[in-house]
Amino acid sequence: MSAVDAYPPTDPLPGTVLDGRYRVDVMIATGGMSAVYRGLDLRLDRPVALKVMDSRYAGDAQFLTRFQREARAVARLTDPGLVAVYDQGGGNVGGPPPFLVMELVEGGTLRELLRERGPMPPHAAAAVLGPVLGGLAAAHRAGLVHRDVKPENVLISDDGDVKIADFGLVRAVAEAKITSTSVILGTAAYLSPEQVSTGDADPRSDVYGAGILAFELLTGRTPFVGDSALAVAYQRMDNDVPTPSSVIAGVPAQFDDLVLRATARDPAARYADAREMGADLEAIVDELGLPPFRVPAPTDSAQHASASLPAPPPRTAAAAPAPRQPTRTLPRDDWPAEPQYESETGRFAGIDIEDFYWARQRARRTLLFWVVAVLTLTALIAAGAWTAGSNLNNLL
Template structure:
């Protein structure tokens, strides 16, 4: 049991995440970098297979060359005794398979968004000459933000090589297996495109296009049956989206997208309104070729097969037709033979000479020159060396180099141009890039001292002055920050240095409103407060009457200005007066209503608005109440049928 153990004195195993046919995946903690990682460990029953082990390491090293936001990063590859492991990025979330099971069917927009991430990742892998070979939702992880990342790069390629060697079978998950793989052919980039098409089908429908009771029965459907229509499942799915599925899953690889990039370009516009009702994708018919389609029979089915796992699928082949019965041949008339023994003797002599020459030269191994692989990636260098007949050492040497960029080959051992026999192992020396320097923390130090320390090591620093309460010349901020590592000779440190405290000259703020005060102090880097509020007959209410910090005074930035705010003019004495008026009823015809309107002008009333309105059919006594402010003149007016019949005005002092 590995839980609790430490691998290579660095990775502490926390728990088992999952497992497959060839390896198990554990959650581990990187004790050096203090982060959680996923660690894939080759199962014990495969550790003694040297070829598998070498390929496992080689393909894992290839995967480290893949850097893409939608590919799970490979951090480290190594051995610890009999344990062979790969350390990968730990993605906290769920698999795409779990997401489909929980939320399917997925909307076309969301499905296309996911597929664009997947095609971008696979395109990156193909650019690096890596074919995934086992694309399926179980190998796609989804984080909490809904971003997807593909995992298990290179491992499927490793295991398939072993499968071919041992059983001549094809490795893959049968539900996503391309027709050419099912026939026992070599997987290509178009095999990955086929699997992506199946994944899109599953996203849109929540189902797999082909199912059966055994792996072989499903593989037969990949070979013989057309991909079902997603629009038959949901008619609202645009035809343009279905066309992506149909083209990606075409039986003949030549009818699929040429590259994953082409598929990605199609996905970019697939939801455009002008494409929603485009014609259905149809496989072009080749009228010049007539093909005989054989009937392929399915072998006996097994009820207990797990069809979701990556597995070895025996290639489906057609039995050869029995040869036609030979026609009888007429008996030849015997002819007298000539003696041929002298020819036989001559032939034997020539053969003996040829064999002697062959043994002479064949037993002397031919030497070939080690090719130049400098500036190539490990994958490119390995391919070139193997193509020349050399093998490549499992553990490349590493060293810093100012001229060769990181992860590219500096030189080989034996050196380029050295002659060696075929099969010689060549070790690679790989660049770690330019050696980096860990940045120190210079904050709180004087800029003059730091400049002296950095001179000759770093580029000239970029310095900007900022006002601060720190002593003048003190470094307040820096970029980059420790413990970042940088290439010193290419790096210019950036420093913000204290210029001391900023001084501000106070302006005359009398008559400023509160809003104007807010804007002023914000602009000057000051604050303000109300000392008190007083009545004032000349300064409007809410504006500054006076300031306690006099205009022209210099203060530190951040200081507070105290001001006196106006409450407006002081209130005057008020009297309340009530007068009673008699409104005479004088109709032109007895019994007719007359309309009365009373208008008042005082502290709270205006003649623009009626004080009272009512009808009368007889004389009416009415009380009018006035609110009179000191120094104010008030008045009233009575209208009967719109005619003024009484009006009067009087002053504050007239009221006793």
């Protein structure tokens, strides 16, 4: 996800109220398939996070069915390492896009924290992994698989709580008729080999993602790089994840073993689920005597930036058009009389008719004068020419 400007002019959601209850305030972040907004539950006066899916998913009945089913399943889960889901809605024709109403975690994402601070020492990495594995374990016990374990989906509160979000969304999107390139780009570095080859996923796939996450926490980078998302994804088919200590000095051997077992290419060689991996992590913490650590929230986070922005003014619904009135029938006898234009007797356009008469007589006399003058002149010229012709011999 990437931070965006708050309620840009092209975004129609800020200021609206979803399902008559959830006011959309400020956008926190946006991704390839959804956008997350800071909002308010007007009924309970409680701040919430609203994850609004892209409008293209609204027309896919299969996606909506899966989306609603996954949301109900996740809403039943309770664990300190999980972002609570309160409600879901939208997706109906003519209404808002599908959306989730979730716990608002004031803080930021693990991705933002890694950008700010880089690789973590073992005790800090363990403090992040513990709650993540605890939340995944609660989901695995309920038969749910996350499928998209990555730093963007791990939230850290200002109080130091670490929670994982977005359960079920990847499965709902994967089963929809619409694909999303950005989802593939964001997930490629954390996909298990079986997800790349067949698309199948079970708790051991989440374990693989948690192993890649542990590697990144300890080293500051993911184990595989490439020119494209596809190249990154396929590297894990033929290559094992290296040990963190081969990338950065000082990583205990126990963490090397944790990462190698979690990221084994053969699912049967991994931890069976997040509970088993979490138990191994606790044993490592005890063995090394790692101190407790309060994970700091990122300082420069999109969530903090959105909290400082004012909420947009509420959008008022457009006034309903006035009801159409039936056409009134008016009998001919009741028709209004047409306006009568009275003419002035003896006048036209404000000029006396008599003036028109005398002007016409003057025009006639003038024309007659010119006709007589032209005829007279013509006769004189003709007479002169005849006289000159008769006396031509005498002149010569």
